[in-house]
Amino acid sequence: MSILSAVLLGLAMGVVFGFVLEKSRVFEPAVILGQLQLRNFLMLKIFLSGVAAGLVVIGLLVATGLSGLHPKSAIWTADVVGGLILGAGIALAGACPGTTLAQIGAGYRDAWFTLAGGLSGALVFTYLEPVLHPVLLAGGAGKLTLDKVLGVPFPWLAFGFAALLVAGLVALERWRPWRAEIGANADGLLPPPEARAPAAAPVATGRA
Amino acid sequence: MPAFTDRAWSPYFAGALLGLLQIPAFLLIGTALGASSSFVTVSATLASFVDPAIREIEYAARHLAGAKNWWQVALVIGIALGAFLSAKLSGTVRRGIAPVWERALGTKSPATRFVLAFLGGFLMLAGARIADGCTSGHGLSGMAQLALGSFVAIAATFAGGIATAHLLRRI
Numbered sequence: 001m002s003i004l005s006a007v008l009l010g011l012a013m014g015v016v017f018g019f020v021l022e023k024s025r026v027f028e029p030a031v032i033l034g035q036l037q038l039r040n041f042l043m044l045k046i047f048l049s050g051v052a053a054g055l056v057v058i059g060l061l062v063a064t065g066l067s068g069l070h071p072k073s074a075i076w077t078a079d080v081v082g083g084l085i086l087g088a089g090i091a092l093a094g095a096c097p098g099t100t101l102a103q104i105g106a107g108y109r110d111a112w113f114t115l116a117g118g119l120s121g122a123l124v125f126t127y128l129e130p131v132l133h134p135v136l137l138a139g140g141a142g143k144l145t146l147d148k149v150l151g152v153p154f155p156w157l158a159f160g161f162a163a164l165l166v167a168g169l170v171a172l173e174r175w176r177p178w179r180a181e182i183g184a185n186a187d188g189l190l191p192p193p194e195a196r197a198p199a200a201a202p203v204a205t206g207r208a
Numbered sequence: 209m210p211a212f213t214d215r216a217w218s219p220y221f222a223g224a225l226l227g228l229l230q231i232p233a234f235l236l237i238g239t240a241l242g243a244s245s246s247f248v249t250v251s252a253t254l255a256s257f258v259d260p261a262i263r264e265i266e267y268a269a270r271h272l273a274g275a276k277n278w279w280q281v282a283l284v285i286g287i288a289l290g291a292f293l294s295a296k297l298s299g300t301v302r303r304g305i306a307p308v309w310e311r312a313l314g315t316k317s318p319a320t321r322f323v324l325a326f327l328g329g330f331l332m333l334a335g336a337r338i339a340d341g342c343t344s345g346h347g348l349s350g351m352a353q354l355a356l357g358s359f360v361a362i363a364a365t366f367a368g369g370i371a372t373a374h375l376l377r378r379i
Binding site: 001002003005006007008009010011012013014015016017018019020021022023024025026027028029030033034036037038039042045046047048049050051052053054055056057058061066067069070071072073074075076078079080081082083084085086087088089090091092093094095096097098099100101102103104105106107108109110111113114115116117118119120121122123124125126127129130132133136137140141143144145146147149154157158161169173178182185186187188189192193 | 210214215216217218219220221222223224225226227228229230231232233234235236237238239240241243244247248250251252254255262265266267268271274275276278279280281282283284285286287288289290291292293294295298300301302303304305306307308309311312318321322323324325326327328329330331332333334335336337338339340341342343344345346347348349350351352353354355356357358360361362363364365366367368369370371372373374376378379
């Protein structure tokens with residue numbers, strides 16, 4: 001595929017991606033921070049629904065022979081260290097790399113600083129990569145997927161895992177109905193802790 | 209029925225639509241959805257204007273050329289356009305800084321928020337590049353392919369995120 005057609009396709013897919021991210025509200029900082037403080041579960045609902053649908057469609061693509069898998073190599077140390085740092089960044093940014101762009105599109109001013117920080121972080125990593133490579137990023141277990149480990153055909157395992165996720169989502173919805181988590185201004189911000197539990201309200205702890 | 213003018217769609221419906229985006233990614237581009245490697249493509253391209261030697265770093269060179277890299281750059285630009293369009297249609301265009309930050313940080317100061325946003329963005333991409341993926345590449349795509357490294361990376365991401373979020377004020 002030529003670069004031009006790849007770019008046009010990317011733009012078209014991105015518009016759909018961004019439109020759906022905005023409608024899902026998962027780009028809202030209060031949704032992301034609320035999930036990480038375990039008081040709003042919208043992010044987990046959207047994320048696991050995306051994984052479940054992905055399992056079904058990728059399972060079908062593999063079962064029909066239309067496509068193979070494109071998994072990343074498992075490099076345990078890098079996965080753990082990188083994941084921990086990525087998570088810390090997501091909490092402070094109130095965004096993931098993809099939703100940063102959705103925040104910019106929706107109009108949040110601070111997301112431009114997240115973007116600048118992200119580009120700087122990627123650039124610093126690029127310069128350090130030759131040094132980091134031998135200590136952190138080399139070796140690993142290869143493109144390890146669960147179906148290969150268990151010796152079960154990918155589609156069956158994918159459909160089974162998708163069914164498990166759907167069952168989990170049904171339980172999650174019973175526990176925390178999504179409409180109650182959207183918030184009055186559709187930003188996932190729920191009434192402050194004081195209003196919910198007056199006795200437990202911290203009084204000017206000085207933390208910031 | 210979900211409408212384009214709605215402020216919010218069901219998270220299950222919206223999430224499933226995100227999963228369906230894997231179909232064009234797999235069939236037409238031959239890759240899974242991802243977002244964070246585009247930050248390398250863009251920042252290394254910008255840096256190459258002042259430091260052409262960056263092209264000699266193999267990792268940079270791998271991200272500078274080729275249809276897949278520029279497909280992903282276009283994808284994240286499209287995300288901004290799509291979110292703008294959706295917010296316009298529903299009348300939920302945002303301004304300034306989200307109110308949640310005053311609660312989480314205990315201050316209205318934009319400077320504090322801007323510094324923290326920059327730091328957050330920096331850590332986010334440094335971490336994503338070390339782990340070779342973010343919530344899209346490892347999360348949506350890696351888990352949907354039952355990739356064991358992605359399960360570990362996402363578990364670590366949530367652990368790091370939950371621990372850090374609890375250092376802020378409760379929202």
